[in-house]
Amino acid sequence: MVWQHLKKALLVGAFAAVAALPARAGDCCAPACAAPCTRTVCCTEYVPEQYQCTRTTYKVVCKEEAYTAYRCESVPEVRACTRTVCKPVQETVTVMKTVCECVPVCEQRTVMQQCVNYVPCTKMCKKMVDKGHWECREVPVGPSFGERLKKCFKKNDCCCEPCCVKTKTVKCWVPCKVCVEYPVTTCQRVVTCKPVTVNVTVMKRVEKQVPCQVTTCKMVQNQETYNVTVMVQKQVAFQATRTVRHCVPAQETVTATRYVARQVMKEVPATTCCKPVCCESNKSRKCGGWLSKKSSCCN
Numbered sequence: 561m562v563w564q565h566l567k568k569a570l571l572v573g574a575f576a577a578v579a580a581l582p583a584r585a586g587d588c589c590a591p592a593c594a595a596p597c598t599r600t601v602c603c604t605e606y607v608p609e610q611y612q613c614t615r616t617t618y619k620v621v622c623k624e625e626a627y628t629a630y631r632c633e634s635v636p637e638v639r640a641c642t643r644t645v646c647k648p649v650q651e652t653v654t655v656m657k658t659v660c661e662c663v664p665v666c667e668q669r670t671v672m673q674q675c676v677n678y679v680p681c682t683k684m685c686k687k688m689v690d691k692g693h694w695e696c697r698e699v700p701v702g703p704s705f706g707e708r709l710k711k712c713f714k715k716n717d718c719c720c721e722p723c724c725v726k727t728k729t730v731k732c733w734v735p736c737k738v739c740v741e742y743p744v745t746t747c748q749r750v751v752t753c754k755p756v757t758v759n760v761t762v763m764k765r766v767e768k769q770v771p772c773q774v775t776t777c778k779m780v781q782n783q784e785t786y787n788v789t790v791m792v793q794k795q796v797a798f799q800a801t802r803t804v805r806h807c808v809p810a811q812e813t814v815t816a817t818r819y820v821a822r823q824v825m826k827e828v829p830a831t832t833c834c835k836p837v838c839c840e841s842n843k844s845r846k847c848g849g850w851l852s853k854k855s856s857c858c859n
Contacts, residue, residue, distance in 0.1 A: 570606065597829070597830045598827045598828060598829050598830060599827070599828060599829075599830040600825055600826070600827055600828075601825070601826055601828050602823055602824070602825055602826075603823075603824055603825075603826055604821050604822070604823060604824075605821070605822050605824050606819035606820065606821055606822075607819065607820050607822055608817050608818070608819055609817070609818055609819070609820045610815055610816070610817055611815070611816055611817075611818060612813055612814075612815060612816075613813070613814060613816050614811055614812070614813050614814075615811075615812060615814060616809050616810070616811055617809070617810055617812055618807040618808065618809055618810070619807070619808050619810050620805050620806070620807055620808075621805070621806050621807075621808050622803050622804070622805050622806075623803070623804055623805075623806060624801055624802070624803055624804075625801065625802060625804050626799055626800070626801050627799075627800060627801075627802060628797055628798075628799060628800075629797070629798055629799075629800040630795040630796065630797055630798075631795070631796055631798065632793050632794070632795055632796075633793070633794055633795075633796050634791040634792070634793060634794075635791070635792050635793075635794050636789055636790070636791055636792075637789070637790055637791075637792045638787055638788070638789050639787070639788050639789075639790055640785055640786075640787055640788075641785070641786055641787075641788050642783060642784070642785050643783075643784060643786065644781050644782070644783055645781070645782050645783075645784055646779040646780065646781050646782075647779070647780050647782060648777045648778070648779055648780075649777070649778045649779075649780050650775055650776070650777055650778075651775070651776050651777075651778055652773055652774070652775050652776075653773075653774050653775075653776055654771055654772070654773055654774075655771070655772060655774050656769045656770070656771055656772075657769070657770050657771070657772045658767055658768070658769055658770075659767070659768055659769075659770045660765045660766065660767050661765070661766050661767075661768065662763040662764070662765055662766075663763065663764050663765075663766050664761055664762070664763055664764075665761070665762055665763070665764050666759055666760070666761050666762075667759070667760055667761075667762055668757055668758070668759055668760070669757070669758060669760050670755050670756070670757050670758075671755070671756055671758055672753040672754070672755055672756075673753065673754055673755075673756040674751055674752070674753055675751070675752045675753070675754060676749060676750070676751055677749075677750045677751075677752065678747040678748065678749055678750070679747065679748050679750050680745055680746070680747055680748075681745070681746055681747070681748040682743050682744070682745045682746075683743070683744055683746070684741050684742070684743055684744070685741065685742055685743075685744045686739055686740070686741050686742075687739070687740055687742065688737050688738070688739055688740075689737075689738050689739075689740045690735050690736065690737055690738075691736045691738050692733055692734050692735040692736045693733075693734055693736075694731055694732070694733055694734070695731070695732050695733075695734050696729050696730070696731055696732075697729070697730055697731075697732050698727045698728070698729055698730075699727060699728060699730050700725050700726065700727050701726040701727060701728050703726075
């Protein structure tokens with residue numbers, strides 16, 4: 561498939577090269593500003609061609625074949641084993657045991673004895689004292705029940721005179737808090753320690769050896785044999801079949817396409833010249849020859 565695309569690309573490039581070829585010198589000898597004309601050129605074309613060919617292909621063929629397989633089976637087997645068994649045996653032994661006894665002993669020791677004394681101590685305390693005074697003040701007095709009842713009956717009466725406010729004289733206390741310091745004498749407890757020698761009875765431990773009977777348990781080892789049934793894994797052979805895939809070469813005839821190069825004559829448009837006849841001014845050139853790559857007939 562890639563080869564066919566490559567052939568097509570080469571064919572298109574050949575056509576483009578032929579179309580880009582410069583015109584012949586004889587073509588420029590036409591009259592000036594003439595109508596477009598054509599010329600015959602020879603070009604190479606690649607034409608597809610069908611042909612028969614033989615190729616080798618590989619086909620997958622499945623075949624049944626027999627083989628020897630192995631499987632694991634558990635088979636019981638009796639085996640003799642030996643083990644060591646420890647049995648306890650009691651035994652009485654006389655041993656010497658160390659016993660500690662407590663014996664009272666009188667000793668002199670110096671201890672620190674506490675003495676408590678009470679010492680007078682004076683300290684200053686603070687307290688708040690109210691050094692206020694009494695004053696007489698005028699305070700408003702609200703209407704009595706009779707006055708309120710009378711006011712309810714005279715709701716519609718228009719009273720333009722201002723109502724006087726009744727007051728009374730009340731004796732009020734005006735506080736004045738002052739912080740005052742005063743001395744307070746207390747007895748403070750003072751504890752002092754002094755050394756004192758005293759007799760103290762203490763218990764001291766004294767060790768001594770005492771015989772005693774002790775029953776001990778000794779472990780005695782014995783060898784014994786016993787039978788054990790174990791499962792042993794063994795491989796057993798058996799015949800089995802399996803499907804195997806093989807690649808077999810095969811010859812086949814196919815139709816392929818190839819591109820063949822052929823020479824074809826084609827009519828292509830020629831390059832026109834807008835100047836007077838250039839062949840007369842340049843007689844040294846032959847009109848039938850090819851021009852150079854950089855020059856043209858209309859220079």
